[in-house]
Structure formats: C-alpha cells, structure tokens
Amino acid sequence: MNKMVEIKDFSIRLGNFELKNINLDIFDNEIFAVLGKTGSGKTVLLESVAGFYRRFSGNVNIQGKSVVDVPLEKRKIGFVYQDFGLFPHMTVSDNIGYGLKIQKLDKQKREKKVAEMAEILSIGHVLNQYPGTLSGGERQRTALARALVLDPKMLLMDEPFSALDPATKQSMYKQIETIHQIFGCTILFVTHDFNEAQIMADRIGIMVNGELRGIRKSVNLFESCQDEEINNFLWGNSRGVKNAV
Amino acid sequence: MITAVFVVGFTAVLILTIIVKGFPYLGETFFSEEVQFSIRMSLYTASISTCICLFLGVPTAYALTKTSFPFKKICQIIIELPLSMPYLVLGLSLLLIFSSDFGKALKEMGIRVVFDKNGIILAQTVVNLPYVVRFVRNAFEEVDERLEFISGSLGASKWERFITITLPLSKNAIISTIILTWSRGLGEFGATLMLVGATRMKTETLTTSVYLNLATGDTGAAMASATIILIISFTSLFITNWLGRKNDPKSRMKDVTLR
Numbered sequence: 001m002n003k004m005v006e007i008k009d010f011s012i013r014l015g016n017f018e019l020k021n022i023n024l025d026i027f028d029n030e031i032f033a034v035l036g037k038t039g040s041g042k043t044v045l046l047e048s049v050a051g052f053y054r055r056f057s058g059n060v061n062i063q064g065k066s067v068v069d070v071p072l073e074k075r076k077i078g079f080v081y082q083d084f085g086l087f088p089h090m091t092v093s094d095n096i097g098y099g100l101k102i103q104k105l106d107k108q109k110r111e112k113k114v115a116e117m118a119e120i121l122s123i124g125h126v127l128n129q130y131p132g133t134l135s136g137g138e139r140q141r142t143a144l145a146r147a148l149v150l151d152p153k154m155l156l157m158d159e160p161f162s163a164l165d166p167a168t169k170q171s172m173y174k175q176i177e178t179i180h181q182i183f184g185c186t187i188l189f190v191t192h193d194f195n196e197a198q199i200m201a202d203r204i205g206i207m208v209n210g211e212l213r214g215i216r217k218s219v220n221l222f223e224s225c226q227d228e229e230i231n232n233f234l235w236g237n238s239r240g241v242k243n244a245v
Numbered sequence: 246m247i248t249a250v251f252v253v254g255f256t257a258v259l260i261l262t263i264i265v266k267g268f269p270y271l272g273e274t275f276f277s278e279e280v281q282f283s284i285r286m287s288l289y290t291a292s293i294s295t296c297i298c299l300f301l302g303v304p305t306a307y308a309l310t311k312t313s314f315p316f317k318k319i320c321q322i323i324i325e326l327p328l329s330m331p332y333l334v335l336g337l338s339l340l341l342i343f344s345s346d347f348g349k350a351l352k353e354m355g356i357r358v359v360f361d362k363n364g365i366i367l368a369q370t371v372v373n374l375p376y377v378v379r380f381v382r383n384a385f386e387e388v389d390e391r392l393e394f395i396s397g398s399l400g401a402s403k404w405e406r407f408i409t410i411t412l413p414l415s416k417n418a419i420i421s422t423i424i425l426t427w428s429r430g431l432g433e434f435g436a437t438l439m440l441v442g443a444t445r446m447k448t449e450t451l452t453t454s455v456y457l458n459l460a461t462g463d464t465g466a467a468m469a470s471a472t473i474i475l476i477i478s479f480t481s482l483f484i485t486n487w488l489g490r491k492n493d494p495k496s497r498m499k500d501v502t503l504r
Contacts, residue, residue, distance in 0.1 A: 040294070050394075050398065054395060072397035072398060073396070073397050073398075073399075073400045073401055073402055074400075077396065077398050078398065079394070079395055079398045081391060085389075085391055085392055085395045087392060087395075087396075087410060088414070089413045089414060098396070098399050098401075098409075099399035099400050099401075102399060102400040102401045102405055103400055104411075146397075146399065147398075150399060150400065
C-alpha cells in the first residue's frame with residue numbers, strides 16, 4: 001500500500017507543551033484515528049500533518065513531499081476543526097463554494113457542485129443561511145462539504161463530532177463512511193471517544209503526554225500491553241465501552 | 246457609580262459650555278468667508294491625510310501581524326513611539342526636517358511643505374498614522390488565524406486570504422478607524438501649528454481658527470468654530486457607534502471561536 005502520510009522522528013515544542021519523537025505512517029484510503037486525553041497533543045499532531053507549524057524537528061511528508069515545502073494552497077488537504085471554522089461573513093453556499101470560487105470555476109458549475117455536495121450531506125435547505133443560524137450538525141456538515149467539494153487527497157478532522165448530540169453523531173458516522181466510499185480519500189481524525197475511534201477508524205494511534213505510544217487495529221484497541229499509562233488510559237476510562245464492544 | 250456620574254457630568258459641562266457660548270454666534274460666523282475657508286481646509290486636509298494613513302497603515306499593520314521579519318518588535322516600537330510624544334515635538338521635528346536642505350530641494354521641485362497646506366496634511370498623517378497602525382493591527386489580530394489557514398487549505402493564496410477573509414472580518418474596525426482618524430485629523434493642532442504656523446485664509450483650519458480668534462479676543466467666533474468642530478466630531482462618533490452596533494464583530498464571531 002502507498003503511504004499517504006509519513007511522519008519520522010517528529011518533535012515540536014509549543015510553549016510548555018512538547019510533541020516528542022512521533023513516528024507514524026498512514027496509508028492511502030485509510031481511516032486513522034488519533035486517540036488521547038485532552039491536552040495529550042492530538043490536535044497539534046493533526047495541525048502538524050496539515051503544515052500549520054513551520055518550526056519542528058524531523059519530517060512530515062505527504063505523498064513523499066515535505067508538507068512545509070508545498071505551499072498551503074497546493075497541499076490538497078481538507079481540514080475540519082472542532083468548531084468547524086466556518087467563515088461567518090459568508091452563507092453556507094458561499095462557504096461550500098469558496099474553494100471553487102478561488103479556483104475560478106464559473107458560477108453555473110460552481111452552483112451545481114455546491115448543490116450536489118449539499119444534497120449528499122443533507123444541507124440543501126440551509127444554503128442561503130449564515131453559519132450563526134445553523135445547528136451543530138448543519139455546521140459540521142457544511143464544514144465537511146466545504147472541504148470535500150475540492151476532492152482533497154486527505155481529510156483531517158479535529159474532534160469533529162464532539163459538539164454533536166448522540167443521535168446526530170450516529171448519523172454523521174454513517175455519513176463519513178459514505179463519504180469515504182464516494183471520495184476515497186485518506187482520513188485522519190483525532191478524538192477522545194474510544195467508541196467513535198473504534199466505529200470509524202481502521203487503525204488507532206494512542207497519544208499519551210505528547211507521545212504516540214501505540215498503534216493498533218481498531219478491533220484490537222483494548223488489548224493490554226506493557227505500557228502502564230496506555231493501560232490506565234484505556235482501562236481506567238472505558239470498561240463500559242469495552243464490555244459493549 | 247459616583248465616579249462615573251462625576252465623569253459624565255464634567256464632560257457634559259465641557260460640551261455644553263462650547264454649545265451655549267458658541268451657538269449664538271454660529272449663524273453669523275458659519276457663513277463668514279474665513280470660517281468657510283477653514284471648514285473647507287479642514288475637510289480637505291483631514292480627508293487626504295486619512296487616505297494616506299490608510300494607504301500606509303493597513304499594509305504596515307498587516308506586516309506587523311501576519312508576517313515575520315527580523316527586528317519586528319523594534320519596528321513596532323518605533324512606529325508606535327509617536328503615540329506617547331507631544332504633537333508639538335513631532336511638529337518641531339517635521340519643521341527641522343523640511344526646513345533643511347532636503348526640504349529646500351523638495352520646494353525647488355515644487356513640493357512645498359512648510360507654511361503650506363501640504364504641511365497640514367503631513368502633520369495630520371504623522372500624528373494619526375501610529376493610531377491607524379495600532380487600531381488596524383488590533384483588528385487583524387482579532388481575526389482567527391485558523392480561518393485564514395482553512396482558507397489557504399481551500400486553495401487561497403496569501404492575497405486572496407487577505408481579501409476574502411482578513412479584510413471582511415476586520416471591516417467594521419477599519420471603518421471605525423477611518424472615521425476616528427478623519428475626526429482626529431480635523432482636530433489636529435499642535436504639530437500643524439509648528440509646521441505651517443497659523444496664517445488667516447492660508448493655513449487656517451477650524452482648530453487654527455479657534456486659536457486665531459481667541460488670540461485676537463473674538464471669543465464668539467472662536468466658540469462658533471469650536472461648535473462646528475463639536476458637531477462634526479459628534480456626527481462621526483455617532484456613525485462609528487451606529488456601525489459598531491449594526492454589525493457587532495463579537496456576535497458575528499461567536500460561532501467560529503476556535504478553541
């Protein structure tokens with residue numbers, strides 16, 4: 001399998017926080033979850049893959065190229081933040097069509113693509129509304145639509161479902177699965193929800209105190225290991241979930 | 246609460262004094278050739294200097310917030326140093342520069358600064374530019390850089406990110422800055438006096454008119470000019486507040502607060 005992301009000996013310091021010696025390969029078309037407590041460094045790892053930071057040691061390559069050597073606008077990465085990061089001064093339609101407008105796609109084709117994407121994500125009824133008037137689920141779908149309409153090679157999501165109610169979460173899991181099948185992009189997302197990681201991901205990386213301590217297939221998430229901190233993280237918080245699984 | 250009442254009361258007394266003393270003379274003074282000249286001169290110079298301040302201030306504020314370069318902090322201190330300097334001293338500095346050989350060379354090229362309306366524009370620009378840089382810098386800093394990052398990840402170049410995200414999200418703050426800069430330009434006096442002096446019907450702005458009329462004992466005319474300044478200031482402040490209320494950036498941004 002081809003490697004989509006290759007992280008080698010990656011370390012970064014941000015104030016008092018440090019990500020230490022991360023090594024990780026993510027393959028084409030894979031769904032990979034980074035699981036960890038709040039403050040473990042999940043989001044920093046995700047942002048590092050997107051090339052948000054320029055000062056670090058080691059390498060982060062996407063499709064064989066160092067992410068910081070490729071200009072941001074040419075990285076072909078879709079990014080969905082925890083709070084969705086919708087442009088507040090644009091309607092849902094303009095948010096989704098933003099990247100297409102930048103590509104100078106003519107208005108008719110742009111509107112057609114936006115409508116298609118809105119239909120896939122069931123947000124056709126809010127296209128003329130501003131983000132401030134949307135529900136959490138609608139915002140989340142808008143952010144996904146905006147990222148996916150450009151057919152990115154890779155979709156990065158930062159705790160994308162944490163603000164949603166359980167019912168909306170369940171429907172979003174299914175929608176992401178469908179999107180993955182339709183678009184065939186590699187997905188890397190971070191979460192602190194074991195259940196979510198197991199349902200959605202092929203493999204799961206476990207972050208503890210700024211270190212990627214273990215990588216497992218999602219079906220083997222709860223296997224015990226020699227690392228006491230991983231065991232504490234998994235077993236100390238998730239007996240109910242484990243039993244359910 | 247008592248302190249607030251005192252401050253409001255004191256400010257109201259100051260404003261009322263100008264209105265009560267100036268209003269009776271407003272009718273006859275407003276249409277005098279001299280006051281008409283000073284109104285035109287004030288509006289013209291304040292408008293031009295505001296445009297120059299924006300033209301120079303917005304890119305400077307952008308450079309200070311969105312880019313990194315060596316000695317950035319020192320540059321920021323130098324740019325903002327005039328904020329804490331008396332305007333009279335700034336005016337003196339301008340006078341020394343433009344009375345030197347450099348100023349004389351400019352004069353020979355047809356660009357007059359000392360004792361000319363160009364000097365008024367320059368003085369207003371020098372006094373207001375640090376304010377514009379600071380206000381616009383604050384506005385740019387309030388725009389979440391993650392929105393700009395997302396915009397970049399969607400294919401926008403740095404310029405497109407600025408035009409489509411940074412600038413629209415700073416729009417209200419920039420409009421307020423324009424209005425405040427313009428009204429500050431209108432009220433500028435210290436630096437202007439040092440650089441162009443106070444010559445009737447030549448370098449006479451509204452504030453100069455107040456000064457000249459007071460100096461010659463014509464208190465009524467001075468207060469009438471002061472009332473005109475007050476009316477213009479009140480109008481610009483009203484517009485600024487109205488714009489602020491019409492589209493409050495905080496309510497606009499509440500749904501995109503990222504972490």
